[in-house]
Amino acid sequence: MNHTIFALKGTIAYTPVPDKFVFAEESFLVCENEKVKGIWKELPDELKGIRVCDYTGKIIFPGMCDLHMHAPQYAFRGLGMNLENPDWDMWFEKYAFPDEKRYEDCEYAKKAYERLTDDLLKTTTTRCVMFGTLHRQSTEILMDLLEEKGIAAYVGKVNMDRNSIPGLLETTGESLEETKRWLSDCAEKKQYKKCRPMITPRYIPTCTDELLSGLGELAVEKGIPVQSHLSEGLDEMEWVRKLKPEISFYGEGYDRYHMFGDAVPTVMAHCVYSSEEEIALMKKREKLIVAHCPQSNISSSGGIAPVKRYLAEGIRVGLGSDMAGSNTLSLLRAITDAIHVSKARWAFTERGNDPHAKKNVLSLAEAFYLATHGGEGLWDSVGSFEEGYSFDAVVLDDSRIRDYCERSSYERTERLILMSDDRDIEAKFIDGRMVYQRADG
Incomplete structure (x- = not known):
């Protein structure tokens, strides 16, 4: 996939500042010309009709x-x-x-x-x-x-x-x-x-x-x-x-x-x-x-x-x-x-x-x-989902490690960090280009 504009749908997790996570539950992360255009709960009229990769139920981290x-x-x-x-x-x-x-x-x-x-x-x-x-x-x-x-x-x-x-x-x-x-x-x-x-x-x-x-x-x-x-x-x-x-x-x-x-x-x-x-x-x-x-x-x-x-x-x-x-x-x-x-x-x-x-x-x-x-200083604006940042994104599937309780996005993120491995990487995008997709994805 290498479209000029498209979106990923899922639960989005990132840290625009060092001491706080931001979560956007089941939202659209939009890429335009290799950069983050923004995050929307519902796509605005001018973006309706763009291609959407639906990762509902999955969590999306910055690269x-x-x-x-x-x-x-x-x-x-x-x-x-x-x-x-x-x-x-x-x-x-x-x-x-x-x-x-x-x-x-x-x-x-x-x-x-x-x-x-x-x-x-x-x-x-x-x-x-x-x-x-x-x-x-x-x-x-x-x-x-x-x-x-x-x-x-x-x-x-x-x-x-x-x-x-x-x-x-x-x-x-x-x-x-x-x-x-x-x-x-x-x-x-x-x-x-x-x-x-x-x-x-x-x-x-x-x-x-x-x-x-x-x-x-x-x-x-x-x-x-x-x-x-x-x-x-x-x-x-x-x-x-x-x-x-x-x-x-x-x-x-x-x-x-x-x-x-x-x-x-x-x-x-x-x-x-x-x-x-x-x-x-x-x-x-x-x-x-x-x-x-x-x-x-x-x-x-x-x-x-x-x-x-x-x-x-x-x-x-x-x-x-x-x-x-x-x-x-x-x-x-x-x-x-x-x-x-x-x-x-x-x-x-x-x-x-x-x-x-x-x-x-x-x-x-x-x-x-x-x-x-960590790469900021070598590359400009990387590691976040703020507007204008390089569109580097990793989709993670936590179904393998999930339990039977309702967990917050923070808890799901914590568990992914501590327990996931390559089996849980569903897809990866670098500068807006998909470089990896899990075989069963």
């Missing part, structure tokens, strides 16, 4: 944005989370780097990325921010598949010129030249309408200053967003301090090269242990977005990011799956995990011994807002 995902790691999801007393780099040496090396084989890349993109269609994710590998051709295969399937994405050719395994390492010159060639290929491919490139230094331990400088120049010159990792684990941060003793905190290592939200939008994943100085700079850099990855942070025993603090400081925050630091693509699971870790952080670090302390944890509406609005 969600996965702000941090390692696309090549999807192949080994569910592995490596139970290594005995691992050092920081053991998981990379045993799983991440050897698996990413496989993507020098374009045939392997096509098979692996085909599965990832097919499975991604059966989720609530409509937009995503992905790491590829350092292989230019495999990264372009990933972008081709995302474009073909209509998924809106930023994708990065990863840059690494130190501290990797043999066969998964570039010289500084190779890394910069391959990145320039990749950006040229992206510019020449006119079919790229949904998929865009993103400058992607893996993180400071794998990038020399010369490489970071060159990538920063490219980002600023061409106006291309940046993604990387920041303050994820204490052992990682100690490594950064040894490699760059001249900086005061981790983020300064990116900021020196205009890759920290001053010149171009920048997604920094994790930010679990950001110092007061780092938080002050994050707050100052208005184009910086934190990708909160709760399942991954717990799986690695890394800790819990102070998301409520970031929100209070006015720092942009969204959610990421961090595949395969997590084992699922589901942002519904990420919403649930974000709430759970927020409760744990409050209970063990903020409550103290006060039996009457007031909870300061993420609400369901706040976590839903992070999942849906």
Whole structure:
């Protein structure tokens, strides 16, 4: 379906502001020219006669944005989370780097990325921010598949010129030249309408200053967003301090090269242990977005990011799956995990011994807002059903998990977030185009 104007009918749920759901019971959500035109209980006269997809009894969410995902790691999801007393780099040496090396084989890349993109269609994710590998051709295969399937994405050719395994390492010159060639290929491919490139230094331990400088120049010159990792684990941060003793905190290592939200939008994943100085700079850099990855942070025993603090400081925050630091693509699971870790952080670090302390944890509406609005700053007006927003919508069928009582729309939404899976995704629309429909839908 790719009509200029049409409507979805169902119960519509969204969060125009962080702390409140809005529900429109059995109403019409109208799309015109890929944008939300509005919501009506009954279609006005001028809209009567437009095509209506009737999802009566179903719930319609805005599409969600996965702000941090390692696309090549999807192949080994569910592995490596139970290594005995691992050092920081053991998981990379045993799983991440050897698996990413496989993507020098374009045939392997096509098979692996085909599965990832097919499975991604059966989720609530409509937009995503992905790491590829350092292989230019495999990264372009990933972008081709995302474009073909209509998924809106930023994708990065990863840059690494130190501290990797043999066969998964570039010289500084190779890394910069391959990145320039990749950006040229992206510019020449006119079919790229949904998929865009993103400058992607893996993180400071794998990038020399010369490489970071060159990538920063490219980002600023061409106006291309940046993604990387920041303050994820204490052992990682100690490594950064040894490699760059001249900086005061981790983020300064990116900021020196205009890759920290001053010149171009920048997604920094994790930010679990950001110092007061780092938080002050994050707050100052208005184009910086934190990708909160709760399942991954717990799986690695890394800790819990102070998301409520970031929100209070006015720092942009969204959610990421961090595949395969997590084992699922589901942002519904990420919403649930974000709430759970927020409760744990409050209970063990903020409550103290006060039996009457007031909870300061993420609400369901706040976590839903992070999942849906997280892509704002990279894309304009996404994650809501207000007029003029991109028409990204996911239809969910809660009949499989419903009980025998009358439940409110909030309760149905809560249960879908906590209990649904790919079996309950009925249909998905991105920029007004249906990209997925359940076989029995």
